[in-house]
Amino acid sequence: NSEATSLPSSMAYASLSTDSHSYTMQEFALRYFRKPQTLLDLTGGAEAKAVASLVQHSKVPIQESLISLSDEDTSRQAVTSFKALMQFMGDQSKPWGKNELDLLYKLLKLCQEENLRDEIYCQVIKQVTGHPRPDHCARGWSFLSLLTGFFPPSTTLMPYVTKFLQDSGPSQELAQSSQEHLQRTVKYGGRQRLPPLEEMQAFLKGQAVRELLIHLPGGTDYKMNIRTFTVATEVLEELCRQMGITEPQEVQEFALFLIKREGELVRPLRPGEYLNNVMVNPHVSLHSRRLGWETPLHFDNPTYVSTHYSQVLRDYLQGKLRVSAQADAEIARLAALQHLSKDKKTPPSEQDLLAYIPKPLQWGVSVTTIKGLMGQELRQLQGQSSQEAQISFIEAMRQLPLFGYTIYVVLRASELTLPGPSLLGLNHQHLLLMDPSSQKPLCSISLKSLHRLHLLSPQEVGGTPGLELNYGSADNPQTTWFELPQAQELLNTILFFLDSTCSRWPGLP
Incomplete structure (x- = not known):
């Protein structure tokens, strides 16, 4: 009887088979719900109507769990969750001193109990099915759209929920978003961690979209909108599209880094991390850079060239991509390429020249010698565009021993x-x-x-x-x-x- 809740949740369940299952909620109810005594005495059309009522809107709270649960405490919690759901949807009056936000958190906290998730899925599906009041029904659907993004149903219930959402899609706008959220949960595991107060307040106001600023190498900032269940890999895919990168293998070579204050915490985000889970501290920022360099570089997009140039240039000037202090000609050529990349028409000043030399080498080279060699290089490179100079600089860096490493x-x-x-x-x-x-x-x-x-x-x-x-x-x-x-x-x-x-x-x- 308790198969629906005893099986562990799984993110990789088999595709729906073409066997005897139709995967309707009525079928699930017949298999796993408690059977009312009256149902046993009915036949024909009366029986079908009674079965349908098991998964249709109820005006009164349930007195025991819908699913046949063996644990009494879990069954009592199921009664509590159904009442909270009715109060959130507006079908029952709210407790004194409690508002919609309190009820929403209560429901999500109950969903943290894995043994209750299937029950709460069934409860909300029941309450949005055949609800006579569209405004109350919409509240139930809004909760279902959250539930599908936070917590997965069991492998047993999953195909039934999927079928319900597919069938509801044409008539219910939120069914489509619920489907999308469930697909993300299947792929990335669900957010699991409860959202902060500000996010839930925005959700209740219908403000599920927020603007996020991503810092790219070279001081370029990219703004994009994220939603409640946006994950890191989706942001990276969008950033890569801006750089003309479409191959999945190359997209995987980029990462988002979470930085707290001035480098206090620096870590790359895993592809499946939910951004609203990590961007809760006002002192954190997101930065993107390339971590892998296995895919051949291609310089067919201006943004691609500038971001790669800026990342490589930073490592060079910090002395991480090291050239020998005795390699005056190489240092002079790299300085000339930096000057041209800025599209400057005037000769470099001595201050410019020092800025073009890596910090660890500034006291070990002859600035006068470098300046003379740089002038020769600039004459030879005359006519190169800023982008061509940046490409030439990257190509020069590719010859150094630690190119392609995080240093x-x-x-x-x-x-x-x-x-x-x-x-x-x-x-x-x-x-x-x-x-x-x-x-x-x-x-x-x-x-x-x-x-x-x-x-x-x-x-x-x-x-x-x-x-x-x-x-x-x-x-x-x-x-x-x-x-x-x-x-x-x-x-x-x-x-x-x-x-x-x-x-x-x-x-x-």
Whole structure:
């Protein structure tokens, strides 16, 4: 009897088969609802009418759960949820001191109990079926559109809910949004976490859309509208469309980063994260950048070129994409390309020139020599457009050892004597520690070999945190640690890569 609620929810259920099931709510009621004694004595048309009444609007509250539940406490909670639903829809008067928002939260909190979800799904479907008052019925549908986006029904009930929404679509506008929300829930798992007060107040006013600002490399901001159940991958797909990117493989190489205040918290969002779950703090912002570089670059879109140029340029000027301090000609050419990318017609000033040289190299090069070589380069590159200069700069960067990596500056590493800060590159395959002076790799760790990651607290007040890695085979386990200011960010990014490339990583947090 309790099959409908005892089965765990699943995001991957089989497609509807063409067997004896018609997947109507009447069929579900006959299989899983409590059977009124009067139903047993009826036949023919009277019986059919009585069965239909099980899943049609009721003017009076239920006295026990619709679904035959074995647990009495759950059944009592079902009675409570039905009454709250009637009050929210306006079919019953609200309790003293309670408003629609209180009732909505009460219903969603009850839905957090997995054993109650099928029951509440059946209750709201029952109450919107044949409701005599359109305004009250619309409230029931608005709750159903929320329910389908937050919590999934069981695998048993899922095809019945799907069929109900499909059949209701032509006559009920909210049925279409409920279908879309349920599809997202099937794909991404549902929001689960209850929404903040401000969001629910906006929802009750019919204001489900909010504007979101995404910060792109180079200071470009992109505005887009998100809804209650928008997930990170949908935002990335929209951003990529603006850059002329349509291939799914290339879209997956971009990520949204959540940054709190001035870099206090930096982590990439998983593709299925609901943006309204993470954008609840007024001090957080969203930034987008490319993390993977496996797909061949193509320079057929101005926005694509400018965002990639800005991301690569930032790493170069910070000294993460390192050229030798003795490579005067290379530094001068890169400076000339930067100058042309700004579409400046006048020769660079000395202040301009310094801004074109990576910070770690500014005291180790001859500015006079670079200026002379840069002038020669500008004469040779005369006629290049700003976009052509940006493409040439990216192509030059592609030749450097750590191009295509997310790069961090490591202050210390276990079992290694480092002459100074080293560069740690991370991609979806491995970690690579490199000596910036010789540009020789010091060690490489495959992400596939990782067993455990552990964040290390600073050894002293104001000190630098670290990240410990356990890796290797069972016969040859190894441990190493890196000390760097962005240890938390590195941890989060490693987990992001692991999550996006493998379905399961036992032992990792």
